[in-house]
Structure formats: structure tokens, C-alpha cells
Amino acid sequence: MNAPARDTASPSRLAELRPLLSELMDLKRIRTPDHPDGLAAHGFRRAWAALASGMDPRSVALRETARALAAVRLGGLDMDVLQRAGLSPLDATRVLHRGLEAVAAPLDPGLRERLSVALSQPPEETCHVPPPLFVERLVRQPRAGATSPNRPRLLVPPLESHADHCYAVAVGAVLVAPRFGASPALPFMAGLSHHLFNAALPDAGYTGESLLGEWLEPIAKRLTDAALTALPEQLAGVVRQALALTGNVDSAEARAFNAADTLDRVLELEAHARAAGFTLRQAMEDLELIHPGPLQAFGNDVLRETEVWP
Template identity: 45%
Template sequence: MLGLLRELGELKRIRSAGRAGSIADRLFSAAWSALGEGRSPEECWRATTAAALVATRMGDIDRGVLASLGIDGDAAEAILGRALEEAAEEVDPALLPALRDAAPAEATGPVPPFVALLAQQPRAGVTCPGRPRLLLEPPENHAEHCLMVAVYGVLLSPLYGARPEVVYLASLAHHLHNAMIPDSGFAGEVLLGNHLEPAFARATEAALAELPPPLAERVRAARAILPDAETPEGRAFHAADTLDRVLQIEQHLRAGKASMSYVLNDMALVHEGPVKPFQDRLLAAVGLAA
């Protein structure tokens, strides 16, 4: 699924006019809105994951945009359904029925304050004790990272025999402390020493206090998988977290290595159409043909 995971990771970088933040930002907010309204983690992981898969093909063209264009009802559902089927070709077949029947991932109610703070909190980049920080711009934020780990975790759950609802909830909540604590990365965490765990625990509890008590308890229970990879859910989470951290850096490195030949030939930047012969002659004449 590596190719699909790369495509999903790009949702951190897709934005559109009139909407704040990236698609990943908004899916993170919608997830916490739905959980806060009492929707079950089962319903929420299905909605979030299906929406993320569709967005790899449709970007920000969702039900609302289609309706504004006069495309609604069965026609809209057919378009979104085709996008889901195409994106989900590598998804474990056991997940597909739940994803096909998923409700829309929409933020219809309030969200806890930590959601906005995590969306404003940049990730640290690559840090290592004793070495200068490697910061690649633009940085992702903690909402985008948590959302992507949640989606990756759901998709990887069948591989480890994990319960996707537990992996999803733990993933959404695994950086709650960063709503209060700026991200200094591995280097800063080492310097905090014995103060690290108590500080993270206090900041996490401050965020959990913003949730309805029953939801806060479910989140605490789900977060019990975070310390190790000894359970199926722990393995699914840590696989998702590791892959997202590494693929985030790979995205920057991969973009820097792209050649003009790849962009023009493999990606068809100048694609087929009535004026393509003219465009090809133009590029050859100015020395940009690959």
C-alpha cells in the first residue's frame, strides 16, 4: 500500500479557496466534532477513512461542492463512489463494505479548543541530540499528522489483526500534549529528561478535560496502546506513525529529485488535447522538451 499511503499523505498539502487549512486539517476537525456529538469511533473511522480515500482522487470536490454545481443525489454518490473504488484498489477487502457505507465526514458541531491549537502547532522537523535541526518547509502541523496516522492505522489494522476503532481513536489523540507544548522534537525531549513524561501527562489531561467525560474515558483507554508494540493495536499504530513520519520527509526529498522528463512524459503536464501539437512544438523551440 506504499503508493496509496503516499497519495493520502498529500492531503496535508491540498488546500482550496474559501476553506481554512488543508484537507487533512479539516478531516481532523470533522472527526473530533463527530466524536464530541456522540458518534461512535466505529462510525467515525469509516467516515474519515472513506473521505480521505475519495479526496486522493477528487481533492476538495466533495458533496457540498457537487451540490453547488447542481450535481446531487444519485449522480453525486456515483461520482464519489467511483473515486472511492479507484482509490481503494489496494485496501484490504475486509474493510471495503464498511467504507462504502460510510456517512459523510462533516464537522456539524463545535470542536474542543485543542483541535485549533494542534492545527497551529508545527511539527519539529528532523532533530537529533547534538546535531542541527533539519526543517523542511512548509512544515506539517500536529492535526495533519494525527489525522494521517489515524487513516494509515485503519488501513493497516487488518494486517495486524487490530481493532480499527481503537487504533483510530488513539492515533487522533496521540499528540494531545502538543496543544500546550511546542514541538522541540527528539533533541528537546532528551533535554527535558525526567520532566518529560510528567509534563506530557499534565498537558494531555488538560486537553482531555475539554472532552465530554465519556469520550475522555474512551480516549484514555485507547491511548493505552501507545507505549509499546506488544498488542495488535499497538503494532498497527506504531506502523502508521512511523510510516507517516518517514513519508512526510520523503515527500520533500522526492519532489526535489523530480526531473523535467518525468513531469512532461510520465505525469503528462502538457496533456493530450487539441492544442498539444502546438504545445510540443513550442517546448521544443524554446529548449524545454524532455
């Protein structure tokens, strides 16, 4: 059941979260040999596999959010990789907690504690069910880019997929949920599932939606219903309940989901704008590309002699 819509946090809460929400965009583009489609797509697959296996949506929401936040700093250094590298499960968990703690300062204290507990849970052993078929199609389905009727489409490579977007919205919804006094499970589920129809319908953006006009809503409903047939009955019911959060701000949960959706759409383009404006000065001064250590002075001398920097 949705909590009543109310504002219980200071207006600055979202501003405090903004840098972390921006960094979530990186998970769409961090790739590893194990996960060549990116960490966000991997999380999307993993979340749906857990849900299809019968895992409680609230547990999935907290665990995936904790994993995503750890990955903001650790990248592809997840539990599997760390254990393959020789760490014990306990030591690997300690590393993951360091990643979570490195970015957790702006989080609501209660949520921060729940995420820490979720990250400490042993890996799920029952997720032997593969993700539903629509998951791979959403991984392969690119987003439309920024579109507006009667204007050229703006495509900024690399294009994010619908899986990327949905995973980032789902995790973001958990992060902003305390701002609206919302429980996290349904906003997370709405994030994962609000583009199910795009598994079959290529994304033509706002322009395409405008041209579809009166046919958009029945098409989206028909294709969403078709996707839901791939889910166990109980899970399909939860997804339908979550999808009721879209298109309105009538409850705290709806506000959390729609806030996360809005933020992801804009912060995705902001990430591209930030990358386009990147300078060597930022790399050398802000990021200390030649890291502190025994070779730093030598490296800086080489760059100075070759007139690369400064």
C-alpha cells in the first residue's frame, strides 16, 4: 500500500543527493569483460532474475541499491571478482562496504543503515531462474535521445539502453524515497518496469509519442500486458501495482519514482555535457592523473620536458 503523499525532509535533501545521483550515470558506461554491456545493464538483469526467482522486491531494491552505490567507487570490483582474485567472502564484503561508505554521506541515515545491512547479506543462492525474455530486449533497445516535435533529434553517443535507464531510475528512486517519506520497494519496481512496452516498441521519443497520438496509450498497455505474461502471477501483480505510480504524484511512492525518472533523464545529458567540456587541466589538477607516490616527481618531470604539462 502506498504511503500518503507528504513532504517530510528539508528542500535541500535532493540537492545534497545530486552529486551521487550524477555519478550513477557512470554505471551505464563502466564495462568489464564479464559485463560488456555495462554495470547498469548487469544490475538490471540481476534484479529481474532475483525477482523472477521469488526474492522479495524490498530486499531486491535494497540489495541492488547497495551494490550500485558500492560500484560508483569500485566499478567492476564486485563480490565475484574479488573472490576470484583470492579474497575470502568476509574480506570481499569488507571491500564492498568501503565502496558504499565512500559515497554514503548524503544518504538518509536510516536508508544508509538498511543498505549496509543489505550489502552484508550472503549472495542469493536461489536465483537460478533466468531473467524474463523482455530483459535482454531492453538491454538491446537504445533510448531515443532528446527529441521534440518539429526539431531534429539529439543523439549523444554512447547511447544508453532502456535497461540502463530503468536500472538508474530504480536505484535513484530508492535514494530519493526518504525525501518524500516513501517506502522504497514500489518506486524501485516502477523504475525497473516503466518501459516494458519498449521491449517490443522501438523508442521514437517524445516526437514519436506525439505522432502516435491517440494510439500510444493502447499500444503501450497491450505491449506491457504481453511482457507481464512472462512473469509469475504474484510478481506480475506487484509490477502492475508499481506501474500505477507512473503519470501521477498522488502518493509518496509516486513522487519518489517520478522524481528519479526526471532526474535520470536530465542527469544523463548533463553527464554528456560534462564529458564534452572535460579539459586536461581537470585531469592533472583535480584528478591528479599522475598520482602521488614514488614515481610522481619523475612523471611530472617527463611531462614538463616534453612540454605536455604544464
